[in-house]
Amino acid sequence: MLSSRIGILGGGQLGLMLLQAAVDWNLDIHVLDPDPEAPCRKIASHFQQGSLQDYDTVYRFGKDLDVITIEIEKVNIEALEALEKEGKRVYPQPSVIRLIQDKRVQKQFYLDNELPTADFILTDNREDVAQHAEFLPAFHKLGRDGYDGRGVQRIATSADFEKAFDQPGLLEKAVPFEKELAVIVARNPSGELVTFPTVEMVFHPELNLVEYLFAPAEISPEIDTKAQEIAKRTAAAFKIVGLLAVELFLTKDGEILINEVAPRPHNSGHHTIRANATSQYEQHWRAILGLPLGSTNAYGPSAMVNLLGEDGYTGPAVYEGMEQLLATNQVFPFLYWKAITKPFRKMGHVTIMDDNMKDLKEKVDFVKKSIRIIS
Template structure:
């Protein structure tokens, strides 16, 4: 019989946003404690964890301070100084996923090159050291320009459909990618344990806000044939095994109009496409991630109920202390589960929370989620 002292582990989380917040909640259930590294006082994750190191993700001294008081370190953000992490790993500190995996993925060009080298299907792409109208024309329109570093939640991505749209380009080192007219955008959340075991959550369908490129509505499970779902899971597992990482990975896929599956991007962390698992699945993605990085057995991923999820974004044109409208009316709808992230300031299109709607019928769940989206508004008032 296994015997574990409590706390089971002290987990360092680099990044104090909503992913870290939900991870810290799961850690408490598993008998773990957490320390958060984040530059924002009272960050969402620290409100739950209770212990925060105030510092930047690129500050070697703060990263070392975190590593030296924790048993294992993980992260909820990708923009981290991986050179320092690699040095700390060499000294014996444990990171999951590894700094090598993080460094590969945080540069979108090296990520795509790794896909291509492993024979993983992805949209055609070329490196672009310096944008120019000539380079765009030579590659051919329509295209997607992606910044090599720093992009997330729609930032660092520009869809350029014609030469007249060139002014929307990003003036940074990037890559050009063929624009894929997708029939659906899918995601598979994959958990990989230290021993290489993989467990996947059912494939979900993602609908994005036009213009902001931020996930708006998620449907779980995706409305696709079982053969396509099986192929998507197989492709996602192959992608994560190629990376040889430990923890949760969000694998985003395009299902093309001709039925082909292409890997778009991989996130080496818990993912927006897995938030519904908190209510809808036996083991949610946050607990699963912690099981993997601590070395516990992976949990089953069976889905208990169809679910629809929406992100709650800050209202356009408003910055300041958050004000939520329509909350009571939304919570009166059966099956609605509200998650607010505890962010002190709202900003246009900033993720402030999410809502998961459970219903035995996925179309009913979708309609309820759309109703909630119409009801809830997170605006802002000026700080005093």
């Protein structure tokens, strides 16, 4: 398995961290990405520029490879299906990516498999959304192509209907919740399944993307067990091979509801590179190559802070405050090889570790105040 020729569709920061993990095992990795300056470009032994959504490009990229995986869901499924039929090992499976690519189909999958999720209504356009004033407050989500907070609009009252997308989507009931949690599950072809510890995510109030997280989540053992079991059931229902990040709501009344899933390494697992015995990236390779899954034991409390481009700055990236971070014990910055910063662009992350949660939270505040990415 380790001698297989492996392809990654997508050369962004997730691909970069997959490559970094692959170096330890001398894996033969090929990367396809539309951006000639993608983060993977400078360290990938085999990099090809090309569209991830063009059938011919994806098919030609994969036809001489043994194993193909993704770091982004927006890829040409038909090409992956053709490659799978020809005997290529495509993980996650094209059938799984197809289910997850469209949030409308994804939500129906939860209902069909008796997996808990918030109430929702499928909508075809903006006019359709406006017929459901009694369902508010809710969130309108694009069926396809929403990513990192894009493709989601809060519809609190009928006055907000103009914000709804004029495309197929779903109107999801706004759930009063205590915390947003995530569990990353790994599953290999033999069905072996392992989870990482439950994390607690804190989202940016305006951008709807993770600003920082804590691991482990500060929840009761009973809630943790429930979150872990739901994540395992979800991965088993999809029969996924690889990683599945399961984002969850902990409601005010102690219920766990599935928000969304991602069939790949995920923002909620970045900290595992330093904080756990096996990182999510190494675990992904273990899973898709049919190897034994690694221990997910945590070395102690940890946190992850996303490094976002400062508002008002576009141009060559300048990282202010790096010396302060590097002078702080158990603070590990990871930068994504993105030469150009833009407002709120993900430019890197910082993993933070400590022996207790109180000191960890103080370090998170320090990191958030210490570093700025400007131009």
